[in-house]
Amino acid sequence: MDSGLMDLAELEIKAAEKAAARAGGQDRLSGHIVCDGLVRIFRTEGVEVVALQGLDLVVDRGELLAVVGASGSGKSTMLNILSGLDEPTAGVARVAGFDLLGLSAKRRLEYRRKIVGFVWQQTARNLLPYLSAQENVSLPMKLAGSVKRDRALELLDMVGLADKAGRRPDQMSGGEQQRCAVAVALANDPEVLFADEPTGELDEATADEVFGALRTVNAELGVTVVVVTHDMNVAGQVRRAVAIRDGKTASEVRRSARIAADGTEEHVTEEYAVLDRAGRLQLPAAFVEALSLRDRVRLNLEPDHVEVRPSASGEQDR
Numbered sequence: 001m002d003s004g005l006m007d008l009a010e011l012e013i014k015a016a017e018k019a020a021a022r023a024g025g026q027d028r029l030s031g032h033i034v035c036d037g038l039v040r041i042f043r044t045e046g047v048e049v050v051a052l053q054g055l056d057l058v059v060d061r062g063e064l065l066a067v068v069g070a071s072g073s074g075k076s077t078m079l080n081i082l083s084g085l086d087e088p089t090a091g092v093a094r095v096a097g098f099d100l101l102g103l104s105a106k107r108r109l110e111y112r113r114k115i116v117g118f119v120w121q122q123t124a125r126n127l128l129p130y131l132s133a134q135e136n137v138s139l140p141m142k143l144a145g146s147v148k149r150d151r152a153l154e155l156l157d158m159v160g161l162a163d164k165a166g167r168r169p170d171q172m173s174g175g176e177q178q179r180c181a182v183a184v185a186l187a188n189d190p191e192v193l194f195a196d197e198p199t200g201e202l203d204e205a206t207a208d209e210v211f212g213a214l215r216t217v218n219a220e221l222g223v224t225v226v227v228v229t230h231d232m233n234v235a236g237q238v239r240r241a242v243a244i245r246d247g248k249t250a251s252e253v254r255r256s257a258r259i260a261a262d263g264t265e266e267h268v269t270e271e272y273a274v275l276d277r278a279g280r281l282q283l284p285a286a287f288v289e290a291l292s293l294r295d296r297v298r299l300n301l302e303p304d305h306v307e308v309r310p311s312a313s314g315e316q317d318r
């Protein structure tokens with residue numbers, strides 16, 4: 001585990017270097033993906049479902065981010081918008097300079113072909129069953145009219161499938177199929193890779209291999225990666241994980257390694273609440289319960305922090 005986190009730090013540095021090289025300098029790393037007050041309302045048979053209610057998120061170029069949330073929290077809705085499959089009702093969604101609200105059909109096609117790659121949860125949705133792994137990876141390049149010799153094999157090698165290039169999906173395990181799907185999604189060298197529950201159908205050990213492949217392509221290609229999942233354990237697989245609740249980002253966990261005063265290596269996991277532009281934040285449910293907070297709280301501004309206290313008893317009724 002220890003060396004694992006150091007590896008993560010090294011991989012992150014490598015990914016940032018590759019991404020900066022691609023973008024033309026460090027100063028172009030910030031805000032590769034920006035969601036600001038993103039809203040998506042579905043209307044079906046007179047019923048309105050607010051799937052995203054003012055979601056804020058910034059992902060830098062070359063980052064590998066996990067978005068974690070319960071079923072129905074809005075993860076797929078967010079990814080469908082970011083990958084150009086769906087349009088937001090309101091708010092800002094910008095990826096690699098493309099403003100996804102009100103994109104023309106032509107620009108949308110260009111965006112989907114050149115900028116993003118996508119991996120679905122269902123292994124069967126990612127690959128064509130009658131083609132080999134190598135043919136599956138070559139297909140998007142053929143469709144885009146730019147077959148690069150050896151590129152498919154290079155990508156398969158990167159995800160650890162160099163020796164399975166000739167196999168069809170039914171001759172590969174679920175984890176191998178998903179790693180192959182990562183290679184397919186990267187065939188046309190996208191700037192951003194989205195994966196919706198790519199390990200949802202896999203056991204833990206196999207899921208780790210798929211995450212390993214995502215980390216490798218992030219570091220080797222500098223591609224920005226966003227993975228959504230309901231599995232809280234993935235926070236241990238990435239340096240930054242954002243929690244999404246009821247269509248909003250609620251908190252985030254950052255992991256880092258540092259050298260302590262006595263020279264030993266310490267690992268720090270810090271949890272942050274997300275503060276939106278209007279100054280709103282959500283208290284963790286455990287904090288609310290521990291102090292039986294409800295309806296209103298007292299806030300005090302101290303020189304270097306803000307205090308949140310329950311309102312005095314009786315105050316609530318006045």
Ligand SMILES: Nc1ncnc2c1ncn2[C@@H]1O[C@H](COP(=O)(O)OP(=O)(O)OP(=O)(O)O)[C@@H](O)[C@H]1O
Pocket residue numbers: 042043044049050051069070071072073074075076077078230
């Ligand atoms: N096309 C749609 N029409 C109506 N409601 C929808 C539609 N798509 C999603 N929703 C609703 O929006 C909310 C968020 O759905 P979403 O699929 O984004 O959740 P999710 O976090 O991906 O969940 P899961 O982990 O189960 O995949 C849910 O209440 C869902 O029922």
Ligand SMILES: [Mg+2]
Pocket residue numbers: 075076077196
């Ligand atoms: Mg979903």
